[in-house]
């Protein structure tokens with residue numbers, strides 16, 4: 412499989428090359444040259460397949476010969492080392508829990524898959540050590556740190572805003588050690604992001620350090636998120652009904668992966684783009700005009716994105732045909748007040764404790780179902796464990812959220828971080844290594 416740049420001004424490349432690079436030289440996102448449908452027998456037979464077998468068949472065409480089958484199998488086994496349970500909320504609504512991974516973030520799957528593909532690329536190509544540079548507002552950093560921990564040939568440098576991430580999130584970034592370095596920036600998330608952007612265009616750095624990113628622009632992170640949708644289809648509670656999936660979205664990597672799954676023949680009838688007040692995509696789906704906006708801070712902060720990177724991939728999947736896209740994708744957006752009300756509503760009807768991101772997904776699904784007469788089975792994706800947003804959840808429900816066992820140990824570990832306040836401090840740190 413070849414990948415081309417969506418800026419159409421770079422050479423086509425292989426899977427592993429695109430994974431190492433992240434972005435194409437013309438700053439465009441990589442896109443697969445072909446997306447083949449899976450055979451009908453695969454979908455008929457899906458109940459007899461394990462999650463690993465499903466994932467292998469789903470990703471195989473995209474990795475296309477770059478990684479031998481036996482190794483790809485091993486990578487998938489290590490990536491999917493936890494479950495994706497479906498929990499019913501009402502008769503027509505259930506949630507698909509994507510947060511059962513080691514850092515309680517749905518980003519665990521993408522980060523683990525990407526890390527293992529890169530480790531393989533390093534083994535065969537014997538290139539120089541790679542440095543992964545990421546800015547995090549909280550959730551991405553933990554998943555990337557854990558996913559790349561002790562992976563050969565890769566150093567990870569994570570920038571986070573001092574005092575702006577939760578205690579658990581900070582511990583996840585700063586207590587691993589080994590090849591993971593946490594940089595504590597005296598500023599806000601945008602300052603971290605700006606420093607990372609400066610580094611990627613800094614010629615001194617480009618010539619001396621092999622830098623790459625680990626966000627959902629990377630094809631290994633983006634495409635592996637397809638696994639959720641196929642596994643959800645296998646485990647769906649009402650096989651006789653049409654399926655609609657609501658995806659709480661920020662940078663739109665996850666939803667875009669779901670749309671690739673549909674293109675491969677997965678029978679999901681409708682997708683819903685559920686956002687907080689950062690409503691660029693729902694706004695586009697209503698008006699037909701795409702207007703990027705400045706991001707605004709909300710309770711569901713992992714979705715505070717005003718100009719989603721993956722939107723261009725979504726458009727490409729539909730060949731820029733607005734009406735085709737609108738048939739399959741509906742958009743809804745919600746305020747923080749509505750989000751908190753939804754957390755209460757979910758808890759009242761089912762006893763389930765949702766986090767603010769999942770609650771936004773629930774709202775989009777609920778409102779879609781209100782406006783249709785068709786008989787649907789609805790799934791909303793629960794992208795984070797409520798403990799990660801414990802202040803909001805506990806204040807809204809007046810109840811306590813238990814800390815999962817696997818997080819308790821992290822709270823006693825010692826924090827190690829490198830405090831900086833200016834870009835040149837980051838630069839000299841990267842050059843020294």
Ligand SMILES: *Cc1c(COP(=O)(O)O)cnc(C)c1O
Nearest residue numbers: 660661662663664665713794795
């Ligand atoms: C990253 C994230 C999202 C948004 O996912 P995208 O693929 O960027 O749309 C939603 N919820 C949580 C908890 C996240 O960490």
